[in-house]
Amino acid sequence: MNRDERIRLAPMCAPAASEDLLAGAELLCRAFLATPDLSAKRGMVIIRADAADPPSLLITHGAAYQSLTVPDGRRSIADIVLPADIVGADHGVLSRCGHEIVAASAVDYRLLTGPQMRELIRGPRIALRVIALGAEARWRANNHLSAITRLDARGRIAWMVLDIFDRLRRKGLISQLNFSLPLTQDQIGDYLGLTVVHVSRTLQRMREERLVLVDRHVVIIRDLDSLRRVAAGLATLDAAVPKTPSPTARRPIEQSI
Amino acid sequence: MNRDERIRLAPMCAPAASEDLLAGAELLCRAFLATPDLSAKRGMVIIRADAADPPSLLITHGAAYQSLTVPDGRRSIADIVLPADIVGADHGVLSRCGHEIVAASAVDYRLLTGPQMRELIRGPRIALRVIALGAEARWRANNHLSAITRLDARGRIAWMVLDIFDRLRRKGLISQLNFSLPLTQDQIGDYLGLTVVHVSRTLQRMREERLVLVDRHVVIIRDLDSLRRVAAGLATLDAAVPKTPSPTARRPIEQSI
């Protein structure tokens, strides 16, 4: 793994803040776990886009997604929420969140209301944790954006699979090369900016190429290394020279701050 | 303006938090203004992707962008930073930010170092402000994503122009239908996931259609209403019926939380 990949891997927290941050994570988590266990069935809207003073959620089981419906009726999925993820920790400062949270599978979750969250973030350690959660979410959004603007269908799917794979693994939720992904191809399309039809075709091709197997709601990674290469944009299964990394790349003038 | 548009317009702050939030904004701003005035020339990297303990910036003059370079050498621009914007207020909690901030034009800015920011966010009002800044940035990232996945080249450009237009207007920096946008077509392409060639052609077409005029670094909006329609995805300059808003739209089961 080279330097570029490493810095792209995850937003590590600043050492100088890590102690308070850990404490804040612990406190916030405990606050969530002190609330009653709720659940939602597949397809249910957990937080509506126009909900006043939206709450924050801790997903304990299942998966959800964050979606935005554009004026012409099309849907765009901005993020996928996995077990142990906290959604909208910053909702406390907003009057409306502008997007809905929908259960992708049966979901168990805990909920802290807007007022509760506002009370909690008065504590500096929890505030720090909420800031870190926001930073991480934005970091992920940037990668998502980058994947969509720079990769073709195959690369986007590879990226999505690996992103979820790495997230689950980092949480210690899986140790194998397979996991459950409760998204329909339609939803995958809305997440990656593709149509169902093209998602179907591309998944099939990747299955034939023995890269990854996405069937129903189960993902099995067949060739992790190749998959990573595809997601990095320098794919071409048949090896081939991936054209030199643009020797004439327009790179801004370097200047350390 | 209907409800859908309104809730999409901007992430308004929760009334219950607005007082502290305003105070926090004021405090943070003052902290920035107490630092020396710095400047960067066009094209300079203000914060490097691998900078350890990255600082936060307040842009006082000019514009910058936040960019990510993918492994194959291609660049993707995640966000555009305008005057009065604060960049990376959450950098204090990260050890690396993973993206660079580059000056799009000559830029004047103030800088607070990682340690300084960490000290500041111990204050609950400033912490609140930082959380709000993060929420707003994520809200924008979601719209950006949505625009790129759901709109064609014409729609994306319309969206970009309007987004910047609205941001500048909300800050009170412009009152006319024209403003300066210090991005090359190449950078616009990297922001919208298009090639330079296609950006050039599309801009030209929009100029002919008298929608908007983007020349060199000046933007002049010719037909604001049409532009908004194009950005909403139900465009078609030649009017035409914009196909009914998908009567069969698969909408998740409604359930208020």
Place this chain on the structure above:
DNA sequence: CGGCTTTTTGATGTCCGTCAATCAGTGTGG
């Protein structure tokens, strides 16, 4: 002017969207 970046233009190909039909899986009720 000469060298640079940025924009424009044309020709050509392809990835992906659209339309439309079929098929498999799941659940429902008579």
Place this chain on the structure above:
DNA sequence: CCACACTGATTGACGGACATCAAAAAGCCG
């Protein structure tokens, strides 16, 4: 138990939006 409806996945034909390649034109600056 099977017809029926319904959602999700698959397949094929076709067209279009956008990428790629290549080169020229237009600004810009020393």
